Every structure is written in C-alpha cells, then in structure tokens.
Amino acid sequence: MLINRHLIDPMDFKVEELDEIFSLAEKIIKNPKKYSKICDGKILATLFYEPSTRTRFSFESAMMRLGGNVLGFSEPNSSSASKGETLADTIKMVSIYSDVIAMRHPKEGAARVASLYSKVPVINAGDGGHQHPTQTLTDLLTIKNLKGNLKNKTIGLCGDLKFGRTVHSLIKAMSRYEGNEFILISPKELKVPDYIKEQVLEKNNIKFREVEALEDVIEELDILYMTRIQKERFFNEEEYLRLKDSYILNMEKMDKAKNDMIVMHPLPRVNEIDMEVDNDSRASYFKQAEFGMYVRMALICKLLGVEEC
Ligand code: NCD
Numbered sequence: 194m195l196i197n198r199h200l201i202d203p204m205d206f207k208v209e210e211l212d213e214i215f216s217l218a219e220k221i222i223k224n225p226k227k228y229s230k231i232c233d234g235k236i237l238a239t240l241f242y243e244p245s246t247r248t249r250f251s252f253e254s255a256m257m258r259l260g261g262n263v264l265g266f267s268e269p270n271s272s273s274a275s276k277g278e279t280l281a282d283t284i285k286m287v288s289i290y291s292d293v294i295a296m297r298h299p300k301e302g303a304a305r306v307a308s309l310y311s312k313v314p315v316i317n318a319g320d321g322g323h324q325h326p327t328q329t330l331t332d333l334l335t336i337k338n339l340k341g342n343l344k345n346k347t348i349g350l351c352g353d354l355k356f357g358r359t360v361h362s363l364i365k366a367m368s369r370y371e372g373n374e375f376i377l378i379s380p381k382e383l384k385v386p387d388y389i390k391e392q393v394l395e396k397n398n399i400k401f402r403e404v405e406a407l408e409d410v411i412e413e414l415d416i417l418y419m420t421r422i423q424k425e426r427f428f429n430e431e432e433y434l435r436l437k438d439s440y441i442l443n444m445e446k447m448d449k450a451k452n453d454m455i456v457m458h459p460l461p462r463v464n465e466i467d468m469e470v471d472n473d474s475r476a477s478y479f480k481q482a483e484f485g486m487y488v489r490m491a492l493i494c495k496l497l498g499v500e501e502c
C-alpha cells in the first residue's frame with residue numbers, strides 16, 4: 194500500500210510498488226478523462242526552495258488534471274523562510290493546509306527532514322546534488338514504454354555524474370532490474386560519487402565502467418542519458434567554465450549509435466545536445482517530460498489513496 198507514504202529516495206518503494214504506479218500511469222495515459230475529477234477537494238503544496246520549471250509545473254499540472262488544487266511557492270524569498278522560519282515549522286504549517294507536499298531544496302537530506310515533521314506525504318522533488326526520485330519514476334516509465342522493459346540494458350550516463358541527482362537516483366533504481374549495465378561517461382572531475390559505486394554498483398555486482406569519451410562507447414548503448422553540467426553546485430566558476438562544454442551530442446556522434454538507442458535527458462538542456470538531434474526519432478527527451486506528468490498523476494493518486502474508478 195502506498196497510501197500516506199513519503200517518497201524521499203528511489204529505493205523507498207519496492208519494485209512491485211513501482212509497477213503499481215506505472216500501471217496506473219498507463220491507464221491514465223489511455224483514458225485521462227476518467228481520472229479528471231479523482232482528486233476533487235484535495236490540495237497539493239509545491240514548496241520550491243530552488244529554481245525549477247519542469248518539475249514544479251509537471252506536479253502542478255498533474256494535480257490540476259486530476260481535478261485537485263495547488264498552492265505553494267517557487268521562490269523561497271516570497272515565503273516565511275526569508276523571515277527565518279525553520280523548515281520544520283514551515284512543514285508543520287503546510288501539512289495543515291494541504292494533503293500532499295512536493296518539495297525541492299538545495300540541501301541534501303532536506304526532504305527527509307521535512308518528512309519527519311509532516312502529517313501528509315512528502316515527495317522529494319530534488320534535494321541538492323543527492324536524489325530526485327520522481328525524475329526516476331519518469332525515466333523508468335519512459336524506458337519501459339520505449340524499450341519494452343527495464344532489464345538487460347546497457348545504459349550510458351553522460352555529463353555531470355558527480356552533482357547530477359537524476360543520475361544518482363537512476364543508477365540506484367535501474368540496479369534493481371536484472372542484466373543492466375552502466376557506462377559512466379564523464380570528465381574525471383565529475384565522476385559518480387564513490388558511495389554510489391561502492392554501495393550500489395559494487396555491492397550488487399553490477400557491471401560498470403568509467404570512460405571519458407562518448408564517441409568511444411556510443412555504439413554499445415541501448416540508452417544514452419545526457420545531463421547538464423550542474424553550474425549551481427560548483428564551488429568555483431573557473432572549473433565550471435573549463436568543464437561546461439565537455440560533451441555535445443550531435444548527429445555525427447548519433448550516426449555511430451544503434452538505430453534503436455534512445456536519447457534521454459531530464460532537461461533543462463544547455464548545450465549538451467545539439468538542436469539538430471531533436472529531429473532524430475531516437476531523441477526521447479520531450480516524450481520523457483510527458484511521461485513525467487502522467488507518472489506524477491499516478492503517484493499523487495496512490496499516495497492520497499484515491500479510489501480508481
Ligand atoms: C533536473 C534536476 O533538477 O535535477 N531537472 C529536472 O528535474 N527535470 C536536472 C537538471 O537540473 O539538470
């Protein structure tokens with residue numbers, strides 16, 4: 194049962210529970226009208242202490258398409274946080290005003306802390322460079338739909354693997370399905386953190402390797418997951434400027450890839466995927482954003498325990 198649960202880390206839900214969410218998302222995709230009033234009278238609060246367009250709009254649109262209401266802020270300066278209110282107090286208040294909370298915060302672990310003070314489910318919509326479990330739901334539903342299933346895939350993760358929380362969450366999640374292997378493509382300064390390599394990949398004997406050049410491995414991939422260099426998490430501007438153009442996916446590189454490889458990206462993109470790639474049938478990042486809205490609709494229904502009609 195997912196009712197009243199928090200979603201803070203991608204491992205919080207069992208594989209079977211994720212399947213429940215995906216099958217509801219698929220039902221909603223087939224017949225959205227049937228679900229358009231199911232959250233009537235319910236309120237989603239979106240507390241965004243960090244900039245976002247996609248994730249916040251995706252949550253808000255999801256709730257509105259279920260017939261529910263939304264309140265929140267997208268700018269911490271417009272909330273009482275700017276007066277010095279603690280996160281604990283804000284959450285205690287907001288959990289009186291709402292039925293479910295989606296929260297993004299620059300500090301790792303903030304969503305976990307919030308969940309300790311909340312009377313309603315808390316969804317982590319990104320905590321610093323740590324985790325982003327609803328992007329992972331989005332990514333898994335996309336892979337399942339476009340590649341048929343979540344097993345036996347060679348997944349290339351490319352770009353900022355150090356600060357990219359979507360990457361950390363996706364590695365954790367895909368490690369639970371059999372036969373997946375990872376090729377981690379990044380400059381040496383932006384490698385996947387050791388804790389993920391040790392506690393997720395090595396611990397579970399999952400095949401992975403780390404490389405620097407995308408063109409050397411692109412032909413092996415079933416999925417290429419591109420990411421933005423996370424400018425806001427760098428301590429020093431010079432280092433960002435040096436690394437920002439590390440990878441640019443263009444048609445020349447795409448020509449070497451399999452015909453059925455899919456290109457994913459959590460978005461926003463800066464310059465890491467050339468616009469010319471958008472017209473290639475393998476470019477799946479806009480479709481991915483669409484799956485994100487439907488999977489969030491399904492997640493909200495499950496956490497609120499609203500009946501399927
Ligand atoms: C990602 C994030 O916020 O981590 N964006 C998103 O949620 N779609 C990726 C990013 O900002 O690069």
